[in-house]
Amino acid sequence: MDRPNVLKKLGKASISATDIASQFWCELQMQDNYIYGKRYTKEMFKGRQVHEALQKEAYIPLIIEPVTYADTMYKTAYENVMSLKSLKTKKLCREFRIYGSVNGYRISGVIDEMRIQDGKVVVIENKTRESPKPVNPESTRPHIVQVMLYRKMIGDIKAKRYTFENLDAAYGIRRAKLSEQFERELNALGIKDGLRTAEELYRVMFSEIESLPELSDNLELHYLDRYSGSQIANIGVKYEDNLINQDLVYAMKYWNGERNAEPVPEKEKWKCNFCKFFGKECTVWWQQ
Numbered sequence: 001m002d003r004p005n006v007l008k009k010l011g012k013a014s015i016s017a018t019d020i021a022s023q024f025w026c027e028l029q030m031q032d033n034y035i036y037g038k039r040y041t042k043e044m045f046k047g048r049q050v051h052e053a054l055q056k057e058a059y060i061p062l063i064i065e066p067v068t069y070a071d072t073m074y075k076t077a078y079e080n081v082m083s084l085k086s087l088k089t090k091k092l093c094r095e096f097r098i099y100g101s102v103n104g105y106r107i108s109g110v111i112d113e114m115r116i117q118d119g120k121v122v123v124i125e126n127k128t129r130e131s132p133k134p135v136n137p138e139s140t141r142p143h144i145v146q147v148m149l150y151r152k153m154i155g156d157i158k159a160k161r162y163t164f165e166n167l168d169a170a171y172g173i174r175r176a177k178l179s180e181q182f183e184r185e186l187n188a189l190g191i192k193d194g195l196r197t198a199e200e201l202y203r204v205m206f207s208e209i210e211s212l213p214e215l216s217d218n219l220e221l222h223y224l225d226r227y228s229g230s231q232i233a234n235i236g237v238k239y240e241d242n243l244i245n246q247d248l249v250y251a252m253k254y255w256n257g258e259r260n261a262e263p264v265p266e267k268e269k270w271k272c273n274f275c276k277f278f279g280k281e282c283t284v285w286w287q288q
C-alpha cells in the first residue's frame with residue numbers, strides 16, 4: 001500500500017525544527033495545527049515580543065525588503081553572515097537561520113542564541129513562560145529535542161556533512177536571481193562585489209561555520225518570563241548524538257507516513273486541558 005504524503009497533507013514543503021520538537025509534546029496537536037489552522041493567542045504574541053527584544057540586542061538586520069524568493073534567501077544569508085561575525089567578535093549572536101537534512105527531508109529552523117564560552121560555541125534556546133510556573137520534565141522534553149537538533153544541524157555543517165551543494169540542491173540558490181529593485185538597493189547600501197549574490201553569501205556562511213571554534217556539548221535552555229523577559233530558570237542539556245538520532249528515527253516515521261500522528265499517552269492527558277482542539281477536533285481523551 002502507498003504511504004500517505006504527509007508534507008502534502010499538511011501543505012508544507014519542508015519540516016521545521018519546531019515541528020519536530022512539537023512532536024514530543026503532542027504529535028497530533030502539531031498535525032492539527034496545520035490542518036485546522038493555528039489560532040494565535042495573546043500569550044504567543046507576548047512571547048514573540050520578548051524574542052524580538054532579545055534579537056535586537058545582537059542582530060544586524062538588512063533593511064531592504066525582499067521582493068522575490070531569491071531576495072529573501074539573500075537577506076537570510078546576509079543576516080546569517082553578520083550573525084556569525086557577531087559571534088566571532090562579540091561572542092554572541094541571535095536568531096540564526098539554520099538549514100539541514102534528515103532522511104532526505106529539508107529541515108530548517110532558527111537558533112535563538114549562540115555564545116562562545118570557554119572557547120566553545122554554546123547553543124541556547126530561549127523559551128518564554130508565565131512566571132512563576134515551575135518548569136516540569138514533560139514541558140522541557142520538546143525543548144531538549146529542539147536544542148539538540150540545532151546542535152546536530154550546526155555540527156553537520158561544521159563537519160561538512162551538509163554543504164553548500166546540499167543547500168543548493170534543496171533550495172536552488174545558484175539559480176536564484178535577485179530582483180532589479182533589490183540589486184539597486186544593495187548598490188545604494190554599498191554592498192561589496194563578492195557579496196552580491198545569494199550563492200556568494202551562502203558560501204561565506206558555510207565557510208564561517210566551518211571555521212567556528214569547537215561546538216560545546218553543553219547546551220542551555222533559558223526560561224524567561226513572558227511579560228518582563230527576566231530569567232526564570234536555566235537548564236543545562238548534555239548533547240548526545242545517539243539520543244537525538246533515536247528521537248529523529250521516531251519522529252521521521254511520522255513524516256515518512258509509516259505511522260499516524262500519535263496523541264499523548266494516558267499519563268500525559270493533562271496536556272489536553274491546554275489544547276485548543278480538546279473536545280472539538282480531538283476527542284481521544286475527552287469524556288462527556
Ligand code: SF4
Pocket residue numbers: 026027028029032263264271272275276277278279282283284285
Ligand atoms: S486534545 Fe490532547 S491528545 Fe488531542 S491533540 Fe490536544 S493534546 Fe493531543
